[in-house]
Amino acid sequence: MSTSRLSARSGEVIDRTKTVPFTWNGRSLSGYDGDTIGSALLANNVRIVSRSMKYHRPRSYMSMDYWDPNALLQVGDEPNVRSAHRRLESGMDVSAQNVWPSVDRDIKAANGLVGRFLTAGFYYKTFINPQRLWPLYEKVLATFAPGGKVDLDTPHGYYDKRYAHPDVVVAGGGPAGMAAAISAAEAGASVMLVEHEYGLGGHLRWGDDSDRAIVAEMSQRLIDLGVEVLVDSTVTGRYDDNWISIAQRSHPGVIERLIKARAKILVVAAGLIERPYVFSGNDKPGVMLSGGVRRLVNMYGVRPGSRAVVLTANESGDQAAADLEAAGVSVVELVDARNGGGVTAVEGSPSQVESVTLADGSTREADLLVTAVGWTAPTSLLNMSGDRPSYDASAARFFPSAPPDTVLATGGMVGDGTLDELVGHGTATGQLAAARAAVTAYRLQSTTARALPVDGPEPDWPSDQRAPLAHRQHPELYRSSTHGMVDFSEDVSSKDLVAAAAEGFDSVELLKRFTTATMGPSQGKLETVNTVAVLAEARGETIEQVGTTVWRPPYAPISLGGLAGRIFEPVRRSPMQDWHEAHGATPLVAGAWIRPDHYGDAAEEVRNTRRNVGIIDVSPLGKLDLQGPDVPQLLNLLYTNKWSKLPVGGVRYGIMCAEDGVVLDDGVTGRLSDNRYLMTTTSSGAASVWEWAENWLQTERPSWKVDVTPVTGAYASINVAGPKSRELIGRLAPELDLDPERFKYMQVRTATVAGVDNCVVWRIGFTGELSYEVHVPAGYALHLWLQLMEQGLDLGVAPFGIEAQRIMRLEKGHFIVGQDTDGLTKAPSTGMGALIKMDKEDFVGKPELAWELENSDPDVLKRRPAVVALQTLDPQIVPEEASQLVRGTTTEIIGRITSSRMSPTLGRSICLGQIEQQYADAGNIVTILLTDGRRIEAEVQAHHAHYDPEGERLRG
């Protein structure tokens, strides 16, 4: 048989004046502009393009559309390209997938010889013993994985996203969909019409000249009305409230664009998908569906064979026969299933049909069998809207049942009719969609604050007055008297399904999972109904009784690149970050922020800060501006300690708990004026504490008058630490009274610093040194930083990074929430018992903590964790963080090291850790199991602070 280009067809979509070169498995070929990859291959007489998954049987094109199960090819670095749908482009490097050594000679075809042993689910029944061999079997099985190859160096190309708010989205650009889009637009609705294929028209595209004239006329009307038409684009999903996802593959310069549309009404006009027939040999190259043949002949001018048998039960088959005759293909037998005709088998070589056996037992020599045995309504989008299709045996297909009233179905999926009737139904659907969209628009308008009030009373919700399309009689043709392939991409035959049902996998969901039927790349678009029909037959039930499976999103696969769009993972940088990096700082990713880890020598940064003065950029520190008369109440609720008596200018440290008493965050809050407070949180807790505060205010204490404004990014923060920090701040803020008697430790002032008004200056410190923290309006932060560097030159000022700060805070014994505490550390375990005021009326976590204090027995109490400072007996060993504390020589865990560093100040290693209360007494010697397996000893310290436990330097 040879497949070759026919003489020009009147409706062809190819441009024979433009040849398009491409390669097939390395061989140079060419097609015409407008060809799909598949039509170009067939025109070059390349018929075998893939091998089946399990038996590696030769396969060729069947349906010539997106759902063709045999058409998945590798194109360059893109796997699984639907070659019957994808338009040919110049220079495409096309190759077969899942074949070895080649698609024409595939060694694994030997599997076909033992096919009777490889029944569905065979792998569950074998490779069981010996189990140690299973990994080996698995490796072999994995080579059978279907699909193309991922090139791990694939660059992330340009993908994009777009939001849209059309009144009506129409999914499907066949005659009914076009008509719906036109009438909705005529009624004033904004409409987006989405067509899966490269052109509008649906089945009219491969029809006759008058069909195409209608398409042209309707297309012009769509343009005139300004309807947005997207071709080569797919409505992939319908989510709650008509949140519609559209994969647009046709946007210039973009590989794939995800359009997210909030449509008031979704019109589903997805048409019908032609169903294959199940009989012996039905996957042999040369068996095609009528729609596939019509596309191939009429749109691409390619001859699908030379002698054909056509099995027809409907118009599509009749027309395919006529098209073949017109193309010079001899139709040796037109088997009319409406008159009881049938086909039971095709015979031939593995790669070619040679004869067709008819129901009466006679055979016909032929190289092409065309079947037209019925349709499947792709009700996916309706399934996603909650609709469950129902079966009509007289029409031999499933129909939509009762979609929600914001989702309207039209066209072939809801019934049959003449072109006029289909267009009429589409028109009525478009009018209904527009009218309902108008009501929704009114409601939106009237419930949203607008410049102008809406006009008039709310219109009634239009009821559905559409005259339904008829269900035309169609014989139920699923399986012939022989067995054949049901799922082509998964190599599951009707025999496999019958056997699986007999084993007890006799509900459609179990059957699907056991045999993998419908689980392949077309997700059952071709196979589901045949699967159900075979199961019904096996169970002696009707198709209606068996029911069908639920189609899940997406309708058609969408690329990960398209879903991701331009990957948008922004980083936050303080105004000084460029300066840091220009001055040798190593950047550190800390959640959303990029921060300076160190400037080369963290230990020297520590020494300089302790000796002279250091400055650190702490801008990511969470900052919440709290205003209103009920701020003290809020603070009392969120923190464990008391806040009612905090004077203006005062600062307190507090711990926050979740309801279960576990430490959530900590930080200082200062009172700037009567009604204004500034709360600080940990850097990582900035967002969650804001949400936490809002959650309590909005849902639990809605009457409280507190305005919470996150100002983390509005202020940059610089901590100036060290014995010379007062001197340095004094030079920059000459009007600020820095007298230690009047501006004490744990106080806050607003001041002008380095000429910048409205700075907030705190006397607090994480480092244990005398320190001032300046919150400066972010736009002036770099100016202030440069001023500090310049004015402090003679004082020995130097920047220090996160690492130096971590060392200094550890020397000082300050714990870090999330490092020294974890998801189970309750507030009393932190050693901050004095800050937990159980006599307060209430605070978040109090009931849990109160209950614990009252109820726990001593055995439980002594095992509760405590945060303690530890020093190794050998001062030079720095245990790795997360080293476990164990009891004596056992492996019983009693705690762990949570923070550990070599202290440049003390010249020895220092740690914080969590340990069971019973071992937490000062002076106890405990065992640390190092990560390398060594055991060393350490002493529990009396204070968390390894350095200056009395805090003299801090308060100085």
Next chain:
Amino acid sequence: MADRSLRSRRNGNGKGPERYSAWGLLRKGLAQENWPRAWREVPLRDTYDAVIIGGGVHGLATAYYLAVNHGITNVAVVDKAYIGSGGSGRNTAIVRSNYLTPEGVAFYDRSLELYNSMASDLNINVMFSERGHLTLAHNDGAVRTMRWRAEVNKLQNIDSSVIGPDEIKKLVPSLDTTSDARYPIMGALYHPPGGIIRHDAVVWGYARAADHYGVEIHQKTEVLDILVEGGSGPDGKGPGGKVTGVRTSKGDISAPIVVNCTAGWASLIASMAGIKLPIHTRPLQAAVTEPVKVFLPAVVVSGSLHVYVSQTDRGELVFGAAVDPFNNYNIAGSLDFTEGLAGHILELMPGVSKMRLLRQWAGLCDMTPDYSPVMGFTPVEGFLCDVGWGTYGFKAGPVSGETMAECIATNQTPKLIAPFALDRFPEGTLVGEKGAASVGH
């Protein structure tokens, strides 16, 4: 412990189930005959020694171990849909035992043991693929947490260690381990015994084996009510009561033991007995791509990016994420989820942008306050629970079945599940797995 091998057992009619084997396949293939039913379809009777609600891996495993370890076979497993229709068929089939708390480690390690020997115990290939499990750390805090888990695991004799970017790259070449990635991979907790398994096969294996011992499996049989007498609540339900049976869509059943092995509906089923469970139900979404040639050899989890991924032997990438942040019974799945998922996957593996998402779905997770299950007795006598499994019920299926069966048969709480008793909530002895919970996979 009783011999769990099917080989040595015979059911009532003196014949064992036909064993699955390569030889059997060959013989059947030659004779062109079908295999017998994997489980029977029998009419529902009006009395059983125990009724198990939920035909997932937990319910079926409980039934199986009741029969095989304790000789209790007059048992019905009822499911409102088909077996494995809930979480058992919706999870991403990852098994591991590198948990943080001793309770968690002991429990899951036993589960992993049972998974390891399941193929021969149940005579079905569950395709356990011990391919290694990597939990990535994208910042120094996460590295510290991974090391914490590794150190605890080491002391529990669990094979788990922290590895660096170079070794990660060697194990999984598709990962972007460069330091200029937005979320640089700084290390990972590597757990070689972790892996994936064919989850449906586990369900079918337990169903077939339980059926063999006489357990009845009733699909499409919905529980409408639980019959309780003498309780302190309305209608005689609730604490102090005693269970007498269940009302199903196919009729009433009387039974002295009723076990709630459901997920998604656990709190609704428990409320039918007058028991309130501290459970919130949230969807957990998952998705799968089209198949491509196998390139991802291990299970990869990223807590910071809220994603986990593995590749099946069929070549599909299977993705999961964190539970949705709100209570919901809707399992339709969301667009948001797929967008975030794709973005995060491409952060980890930039080369897969041209792979396509084939299908998304969701399952329901019953979340408890401490991310640990509720197992064992309840204040209603004869009503037991094996619920609240959150996002990790599949991993625990076998050991849950084994311990629940022991609990029922001996009328005593086995040590392994004592920490998961319902009364821990009023008593305040919560289990600490939350301490390490980021993405629970």
